[in-house]
Amino acid sequence: MICVVVVNTYKKAAESLYEKMAQFLNDAGHTVVRSDFSGSDTPFPVSEYDCAITLGGDGTVLYASRRCAPSGKPVVPVNLGEFGFIAGIRPDNWQASLSDFFAGKIKLTKRSLVKAEVVRRGTTVYVGTALNDMVLSAAQAAKIVEVDIRTSHSAFGKFKADALIISTSTGSTAYSAAAGGPIVDPDLDVLILNTVSAFSLSNRPLVLPSDIRLSLEVLPSRTQDFVLSCDGQVHIPVEPNDSIFIKKAEHSVLLAGCDSSVFYTALRSKLHWSGGPRA
Template identity: 55%
Template sequence: MKRCLIVSNTSKKIAYSLSKEIEEFLIPYEISVVFSQFNGENRPLNLEHVNFIVTLGGDGTVLYAARECAAANIPIFPINLGEFGFIAGIQPEDWKYELEKFLDGKETITKRSLVNGAVCRNGKELINCNAMNDVVISSKAVARIVSLNVKAGAVNFGEFKADGIIVSSPTGSTAYSAAAGGPIVDPRLDSLVLNPVSPFSLSNRPLVLPPEEVLTIRVLPSRNAEIVVSWDGQLHYDVEVGDLIIIKKSALFVRLAGCETDKFYKALCSKLHWSGGPHA
């Protein structure tokens, strides 16, 4: 018997009742259901014998599930109960139709690339994680400038003084990076976006880099700043002066149902209030 894992965001009131509806819907398909809750904490998911995951929440719930299931190559069926829904592309009113297509093998499954970030100290790797949206290096406190030396391959970009640095995937280009003035990248493209947050120098601009690029970021002494690396804003690790953060495109992908390109652009038009031009 196939098994479905339903991951529900505890802040969404409708999530529990909807999860029970989905469980009942899957009975004729002889698919058993197990449940998990996401409350913002980065807890491991039990993916034993799971064939697919249904997320009930916003993009944050998808990010949580994606980091867990990418290595297992388990597809995600993301139902949007949040506000933006750039990643969670299936609307609540459409879930039955879309899920039936998915179970019949007629739903489009798209692959989204991940960003890999590793922290090294004195030649030893301390942590290595993937992120669907971005890896961010910043101060733990608000309004504290951090100093970071950035290299792309053998090219030294020099010292960046900024509130932080975002390295995002194309999927993550619509998230924190976009809010920090970065470019929006079609998720079908293979690339990395390097985006300084409020840089001290106006010459530090966002860059779109090829997928094979490897970024090496060294933590430099910063006045009154404790520095942290975060993956998708959900997993955090404190770093010290001299630590290296190695960021590159991950070898893994996330498989998403119902996230076709037209839905991505419709979300852009809707969420960014694109009107198509000025009107006299």
């Protein structure tokens, strides 16, 4: 197999682990291609590969997932981060986990991505995807964004807030959760529409079916510069009167060792979610 190993350059542990992993993979007869991740959305150094192994946190998995989803190649995440809602393979168990993966003994979990298309004066200026979320906000702090939101069969109305978040179920534990959104089991295929500091007490998070298509029109205001952030890693300038069309992406990503047990373990251990007393 040709394995792209994505090394998060901000993680000191990733560098030392890469050397050991590269030797392990070479000894097993695999070809290793290194790809450094420093927060920017750069392409992999090769176009032909069989899997991507990430050494970092969930952010590294987000980057690799956007790269791998169109090709259908699996992502094998080794967790070197703080939370590990997506990356489920422990750094002290990576050898056994990789051996199981190559032997076909690790379950591959399919996760949906969300897709955004930005249209300006009738011309598409950006198309991209995100595993966690799309966030529309003003380019400057302490500015608001006003958006008219519609679907093909109904109008949601005008939303005025510091930011608008459209999250997948995978991303429900990220920015959306920090903004008061629901925590959704990643096996549920939904989209979550949530606001940050909305200018109305009636605004509440909405859990929507994954086949919905949202149409967002950025309304003119005193704020002139906006930005659409994809997974907090890709930032696209948006102008007043732009239309943003958001829906479930055509391609999903295959993640190794990322089933629901990883999700609930992270809730208990990382967010200290203990539930009520046991009878």
